Amino acid sequence: MxxxxxxxxxxxxxxxxxxxxxxxxxxxxxxxxxxxxxVIAISKKKNEPEWMTEWRLEAFRAWQEMEEPEWANxxxxxxxxxDISYYSxxxxxxxxxxxxxxxxxxxxxxxxxxxxxxxxxxxxxxxxDIVMDSVSVATTFKKTLAEKGIIFCSISEAIQEHPELVxxxxxxxxxxxxNFYAALNSAVFxxxxxxYIPKGVRCPMELSTYFRINQAGTGQFERTLVVADEGSxxxxxxxxxxxxxxxxxLHAAVVELIAMDDAEIKxxxxxxxxxxxxxxxxxxxxxxxxxxxxxxxxxxxxxxxxTGSAVTWKYPSCVLKxxxxxxxxxxxxxxNNFQQADTxxxxxxxxxxxxxxxxxxxxxxGQSQNSYRGLVQVSSRADNARNFSQCxxxxxxxxxxxxxxxxxxxxxKSAQIEHEATTSKIGEDQIFxxxxxxxxxxxxxxxxxxxxxxxxxxxxPMEFAVEAQKLLEISLEGSVG
Amino acid sequence: MDLxxxxxxxxxAFEDGLDLDNPVHEVRSAAIKNFEEKGFPSKKEEAxxxxxxxxxxxxxxxxxxxxETALEYKDIxxxxxxxxxxxxxxxxxxxxxxxxSETTHDGVDVCLMSSAFSKPMFRQVIEVYFxxxxxxxESLTSLNTAFSKEGAYIYIPKNKMPKKPIQILHLxxxxxxxxxLQPRNLVVAEDNAEVQIIERHQSLTDNEVFTNSxxxxxxxxxxxxxxxxxQNDASTASLVDNTYISQKDSSVVRVHxxxxxxKLIRNNLNFYQNxxxxxxxxxxxxxxxxxxxVDHHTLVHHAxxxxxxxxxxxxxxxxxxxxVFNGKIIVDKIAQKTDAFQQNNNILLSDKAxxxxxxxxxxxxDDVKCSHGCTIGQLDEDALFYLRSRGIPQKEAKALLMYAxxxxxxxxxxxxxxxxxxxxxxxxxxxxxxxxxx
Numbered sequence: 001m002x003x004x005x006x007x008x009x010x011x012x013x014x015x016x017x018x019x020x021x022x023x024x025x026x027x028x029x030x031x032x033x034x035x036x037x038x039v040i041a042i043s044k045k046k047n048e049p050e051w052m053t054e055w056r057l058e059a060f061r062a063w064q065e066m067e068e069p070e071w072a073n074x075x076x077x078x079x080x081x082x083d084i085s086y087y088s089x090x091x092x093x094x095x096x097x098x099x100x101x102x103x104x105x106x107x108x109x110x111x112x113x114x115x116x117x118x119x120x121x122x123x124x125x126x127x128x129d130i131v132m133d134s135v136s137v138a139t140t141f142k143k144t145l146a147e148k149g150i151i152f153c154s155i156s157e158a159i160q161e162h163p164e165l166v167x168x169x170x171x172x173x174x175x176x177x178x179n180f181y182a183a184l185n186s187a188v189f190x191x192x193x194x195x196y197i198p199k200g201v202r203c204p205m206e207l208s209t210y211f212r213i214n215q216a217g218t219g220q221f222e223r224t225l226v227v228a229d230e231g232s233x234x235x236x237x238x239x240x241x242x243x244x245x246x247x248x249x250l251h252a253a254v255v256e257l258i259a260m261d262d263a264e265i266k267x268x269x270x271x272x273x274x275x276x277x278x279x280x281x282x283x284x285x286x287x288x289x290x291x292x293x294x295x296x297x298x299x300x301x302x303x304x305x306x307t308g309s310a311v312t313w314k315y316p317s318c319v320l321k322x323x324x325x326x327x328x329x330x331x332x333x334x335x336n337n338f339q340q341a342d343t344x345x346x347x348x349x350x351x352x353x354x355x356x357x358x359x360x361x362x363x364x365x366g367q368s369q370n371s372y373r374g375l376v377q378v379s380s381r382a383d384n385a386r387n388f389s390q391c392x393x394x395x396x397x398x399x400x401x402x403x404x405x406x407x408x409x410x411x412x413k414s415a416q417i418e419h420e421a422t423t424s425k426i427g428e429d430q431i432f433x434x435x436x437x438x439x440x441x442x443x444x445x446x447x448x449x450x451x452x453x454x455x456x457x458x459x460x461p462m463e464f465a466v467e468a469q470k471l472l473e474i475s476l477e478g479s480v481g
Numbered sequence: 482m483d484l485x486x487x488x489x490x491x492x493x494a495f496e497d498g499l500d501l502d503n504p505v506h507e508v509r510s511a512a513i514k515n516f517e518e519k520g521f522p523s524k525k526e527e528a529x530x531x532x533x534x535x536x537x538x539x540x541x542x543x544x545x546x547x548x549e550t551a552l553e554y555k556d557i558x559x560x561x562x563x564x565x566x567x568x569x570x571x572x573x574x575x576x577x578x579x580x581x582s583e584t585t586h587d588g589v590d591v592c593l594m595s596s597a598f599s600k601p602m603f604r605q606v607i608e609v610y611f612x613x614x615x616x617x618x619e620s621l622t623s624l625n626t627a628f629s630k631e632g633a634y635i636y637i638p639k640n641k642m643p644k645k646p647i648q649i650l651h652l653x654x655x656x657x658x659x660x661x662l663q664p665r666n667l668v669v670a671e672d673n674a675e676v677q678i679i680e681r682h683q684s685l686t687d688n689e690v691f692t693n694s695x696x697x698x699x700x701x702x703x704x705x706x707x708x709x710x711x712q713n714d715a716s717t718a719s720l721v722d723n724t725y726i727s728q729k730d731s732s733v734v735r736v737h738x739x740x741x742x743x744k745l746i747r748n749n750l751n752f753y754q755n756x757x758x759x760x761x762x763x764x765x766x767x768x769x770x771x772x773x774x775v776d777h778h779t780l781v782h783h784a785x786x787x788x789x790x791x792x793x794x795x796x797x798x799x800x801x802x803x804x805v806f807n808g809k810i811i812v813d814k815i816a817q818k819t820d821a822f823q824q825n826n827n828i829l830l831s832d833k834a835x836x837x838x839x840x841x842x843x844x845x846x847d848d849v850k851c852s853h854g855c856t857i858g859q860l861d862e863d864a865l866f867y868l869r870s871r872g873i874p875q876k877e878a879k880a881l882l883m884y885a886x887x888x889x890x891x892x893x894x895x896x897x898x899x900x901x902x903x904x905x906x907x908x909x910x911x912x913x914x915x916x917x918x919x
Contacts, residue, residue: 379831404840424849
C-alpha cells in the first residue's frame, strides 16, 4: 500500500510527456496560409502529374464551400487555417542504402522514441517507412516485399511510379468532398504511405509507419492508401508520437483501405500525440477520416489504442459492400487531464450476410471527456446482417466524463443487432480481492485495467501489444484510488 | 398560411378570451415568443433526426373547435377502463365534458386546469408548480405553454391517496375536418402521497387530429406516482406527448407507455431527479403496422446521489412502420452511486419496417453503475419450432412469443384490469386469441 489516491493523482498529473523534445533539422517550409497557389505549389514541389494537381484543386474548391463540423462532443479553439504552413519536408533528403548514412540527429530522435530501426529489422521483421514531417526518409525491407510484388512506399513515390494504381483507387473510399477535414487533406496532403498487395499474396511481415509532427506550426496531412487485391492479406501498423508544443497542432489524416474479394486487411494504430500539459495547454488536434471498403468475402479489422491528442475526432469505418464481408473495430481510448476524445466507428451493412463486431473501451481520468460515437446501419438489401457492439467505459475520478452515442439504423427484418454499453469504476471489491492476495493497490489497478482492455490488446500484433501496454501504463498508472 | 404563422397569429385572439392580469399570462407570452423564434422542429435538429413533422405542418388545422358535441357514454364506454370505478376527466374536442366526467375535491383535487388557472384557491399551487418542470426552450412545449388553458389538474396533498385511479380521456369527434389539440396537465403528489393515472387520446373518426400535449408531474418526498399512457389511436391521429417529471427524495414514479396505434407518435419523456434515493421507471411496449411511426425520446437526468432509473422499451414493427428510440441518461458529477439501466429490444417483422435506436449515456460521476443494451432481431426459430411441434399453429406461436417478449413491461402494471385490457389490445393488434391472460 505504497500510494494513497492523492499521491497517485499527483504523480499522474506531473507525469510529463515523455517524448516531448524537438529535433532541430532544417526544414523546407512553405509560407503560412492556404490558397490555390499554395495547393499548386505543394503539388509542384512533389513533382506531381497534372491530374493530381487538378484533383487537389477540386478538393480545395470543395473545401472552401464547406463548414467545420460542430456535432462532435468536443470543445476547442478552432484552428486558423490561414496560420498553418501546409508543407514542410526535411531539407537533407538523400537516398540511403544503410542506416549509417542517415542524419545522426534524426537517428537520435528515433532512439529517444525507443524505435530502433536495427532492432526492428532484426527482431520483428517489420519494414519501417518512417515519415518525419511528411516526407519519407528511410524505407527498409523494400526488397523482400518487392520480390512478392508488394508495393510499399510513400504516396508521393507511388504517384510518380504507380500513377495508374493511385489514380484508380485514391478517393474512392473517402471521396475528396467527404467531409471538411477529408477535403482539406485531399487538397494539401504532403505525404503518407501507399501499399498494394497483389492477388493472392500474403504479406510476409507487418507493415508499419511512424508518423511524427516535428516542425513548429506545421500541420500534418497524411494520406494513406492500402489496396489489398483479391485473396491477399496484409497487416498494417501505424504508430505516432509527437514532441511537446504549446501551440495547438492540427493533424487531419485520411486513411483509405480497399479490400477486394476475399482479401483481408488488418489496420492497427497506436496513437500517442502530445495531449497537452496538465493545464490543458497545447496538444495535438487529431481530426482523422479512416474508412475501409470490403468487397465480397473480404475482411477489414481496425484496432486502435488512442492515448494522446488534446482533441480526437476519429471514426474508422467499414463499408461492407460485398456479400459475406466482415468488419471489425477494436478500440481503447484513454483520456487524461483535459483531453477530449470523440471516437468510434461506422459499420455500413450493404451486402448480404455481412458481419461486424465493435468492441470499444473508453477510460477517462483527470478532467477529460471520452465519447463513443458509432453508427450501425443495415440497408434493406443487407439480408442476415449481424452486428455485435460493446462499449465499456471506465471512469477514474469524478471530474471526468464518459459518453456513449450509438446510432442504430436498421431497415431489414433479418438483421440481428446487439448493442450494449456499461459505465463503471474499478470496483472496491476487485481491489480488495487483489489486496487480500498480497497484490498492492497500484498493481491491482494495472491488472484490472489490463483485464478491462484485454479484448482489444489481444487484437494487436505482438510488436504493438507491448508498446500499447506500456502506453496504457504511462497514461493511467495511479489515476484510481 | 402555414401552421406556425396561423398559431402565432391566433395567439392574440386566444389571449383575448382570458384574464390578462393572471400571472400565467406572462408565462404564455414568453412561451409564444420562444415558439415564434424556433418554429416547428426540423429533421436537421439532432433530437428530431428520425421524425419529420412536415406532413403535419401542411394540414389546415382548426385550432379552436367551434362547437361542443354531446356524446353518449355508451358510445365511448369502450375507451374507458370501465371494469373498475375511477375518477374521470373527459375532454371532447378539447372541451371539458362534465356529463362524462367524475371529478372530486374530497381531500384530493381531481379537476380542470381551467378552474385551477382562474380560481384563487389554486393560485398558490399554480404559482409553485405550473411550467416549473416543463422546458422553456423546447419549441413544441413552448407552443403548448402559450396555449395552455385546459387539461387535467390533479393535486394530492400530503399523506393522501385518491380512493380510486384517475382516467384522463381526450376524445376527438371529427366534427372538424382537421383538429389541433393542446391539452395541458398538471399532476402534483405532495410528500408521501400516491396516485394512479391512466391517460388516453382517442379519435372517433378518420378526420385528422394533431395533439400536442404537455404533462407536468411533481412527486414530493416518498410520493408514488403511476402514470399509464395508452396510445391506440386512429391511423389519422398524430400525437406529440411531452411529459416532464420532477422528483424529490425517495419518490417513485413509473411511466408506462403502450403505443399500439396512431399515425405519428412522438413521446418526449423527461425525468429530473432532484433528490436522493429516487426511483424512476420508464417502460414501453410498441407494436406497429402500416405506415405508423413512433418515436420514444427519453431523458433521465440524475442530479443527486443514490438514485435509480430503469428503462425498458420493447418494440415490434411490421409493414412499413418506423420505430425510433432515443434514450438519454445524464449522470451529474455529484450523482454518485447512481444505478441507471436502459434497455431497448426490437423485433422487425417486415423488410419495409425500420428501426432507429440511439441509446445514449452521458456520465460525469465515477462511482456509478450505468448500462444500456439494445437489440434488433427476430423471433427465435427454435422456440417457434418447439411450439409448433406441440401443435400450436404458427400464427399463435408467433403471437405467444411476442407476448413473452413484451411481458416484461406488462409485469409492472399495478392495475390488473388495465393489464388485462392491454393484453387484449395486444392480442387484437397481433390478430390472435391465445385463450389465456398473461
